[in-house]
Amino acid sequence: DAKTTQPNSMESNEEEPVHLPCNHSTISGTDYIHWYRQLPSQGPEYVIHGLTSNVNNRMASLAIAEDRKSSTLILHRATLRDAAVYYCIPASDTGANSKLTFGKGITLSVRP
Amino acid sequence: GAVVSQHPSWVICKSGTSVKIECRSLDFQATTMFWYRQFPKQSLMLMATSNEGSKATYEQGVEKDKFLINHASLTLSTLTVTSAHPEDSSFYICSAPGRTSGRTDTQYFGPGTRLTVL
Numbered sequence: 001d002a003k004t005t006q007p008n009s010m011e012s013n014e015e016e017p018v019h020l021p022c023n024h025s026t027i028s029g030t031d032y033i034h035w036y037r038q039l040p041s042q043g044p045e046y047v048i049h050g051l052t053s054n055v056n057n058r059m060a061s062l063a064i065a066e067d068r069k070s071s072t073l074i075l076h077r078a079t080l081r082d083a084a085v086y087y088c089i090p091a092s093d094t095g096a097n098s099k100l101t102f103g104k105g106i107t108l109s110v111r112p
Numbered sequence: 113g114a115v116v117s118q119h120p121s122w123v124i125c126k127s128g129t130s131v132k133i134e135c136r137s138l139d140f141q142a143t144t145m146f147w148y149r150q151f152p153k154q155s156l157m158l159m160a161t162s163n164e165g166s167k168a169t170y171e172q173g174v175e176k177d178k179f180l181i182n183h184a185s186l187t188l189s190t191l192t193v194t195s196a197h198p199e200d201s202s203f204y205i206c207s208a209p210g211r212t213s214g215r216t217d218t219q220y221f222g223p224g225t226r227l228t229v230l
Contacts, residue, residue, distance in 0.1 A: 034218075043116075043205045043221030044156070087155070099146065100207075100219065102156040 002027040002090040006106040012078045013111050020073040020106055022088035027068055031090040034100070035062065035073050039084045044102075047073065047086070083110045114140045114210030118222035125196055126230055133191045133225045135162075135206030141186035142208035146219070147179075150203040162189040162206075196229045203227075 005023040012018040024033065034049040048055055048062045050071075055062040061074040075082055085105040091098040115138040125131050135145055143164045148156040160181055161169040168181035180192040193200055207221040 036221075038156075041203075041224070041226075043118075043207070043224045045221065046218040049218065098219075099158055099161065100156075101158070102148075104155050 002031060004088050004090065004103045006086075006088060006103065008104070009107040009109065011109045011111060012075075012082075014080060015077050018075040018078045018082070018108065018110075020075070020086050020088075020108065021070065022072070022106075023070045024088065024090050025069040027090045028092075029068075031092055033062070033064060033068075033071050034089045034091050035060070035086060036089065036100075036102075037082075037084040037086045038105070039081075044087065078108075078110045080110050080112060083108055114138075114208075114220045116206065116208050116210075116220045116222040118204075118206060118225050120225060121223060122226040122228075124228045124230065127197050128195055130192055130194045131196055131227060133193070133204055133206075133227075135189045135191070135208070135222055137187045137208045137210070137220075140208075140210050142189075142210070143186060144209060145183060145189040146207045147181065147189075147191050148205045148207070150205060150224075156205060159191075164189075193227065196227070198229045201227055201229045 032049050032051050035047040036044040038044040048060050050062045063072045085107050087105040089100050117136045119134045145162040147159045150156045159174045162181045162183040164183045170176045183189040203224050205224045207219045210220045
């Protein structure tokens with residue numbers, strides 16, 4: 001499994017953009033980069049994933065470095081509800097049937 | 113989107129008893145489900161892969177005789193913690209592959225079951 005490195009924590013102000021980085025320098029050429037988040041006392045939820053191109057959905061944007069050794073999850077306008085632990089996870093295929101290896105993640109705090 | 117439920121959401125039991133946790137895919141079928149465990153302030157650790165109609169695959173270091181997994185139907189997997197001890201107290205979470213409304217294949221996680229063994 002590819003190792004990931006994320007800062008332990010980040011803080012943001014409400015309604016401001018947040019950029020959450022992740023290094024995955026040992027990622028294989030076929031692994032997708034998945035982001036999940038876990039709100040307090042809940043199971044994780046899918047946020048976004050991508051392979052090479054940047055991706056956008058209603059929750060966030062994912063910017064993937066050209067060499068794929070790092071990626072950044074972008075929350076365009078943070079809300080209090082976005083306070084959670086965010087995990088970046090390299091996984092084979094689309095991740096649906098893959099075993100997901102969770103690292104420590106990054107704890108995002110959002111200030112009102 | 114797809115929904116995965118778990119029952120119970122929390123349970124307190126005495127040391128030495130067995131506890132069964134259910135994981136259901138509510139509006140889709142799942143031939144594979146995953147079971148994770150999460151201790152306080154730590155990340156999720158995969159325990160086993162549950163396969164419908166066949167034996168579960170356990171991760172290294174997970175005792176298969178202690179954590180019994182049964183995936184008897186396409187919508188239900190159960191995890192039984194046998195002879196539970198205080199060190200088994202944890203947050204148990206299951207997941208199942210599904211498809212989002214945007215037609216993205218991903219994993220859906222249940223809300224978790226908090227087990228406290230006295």
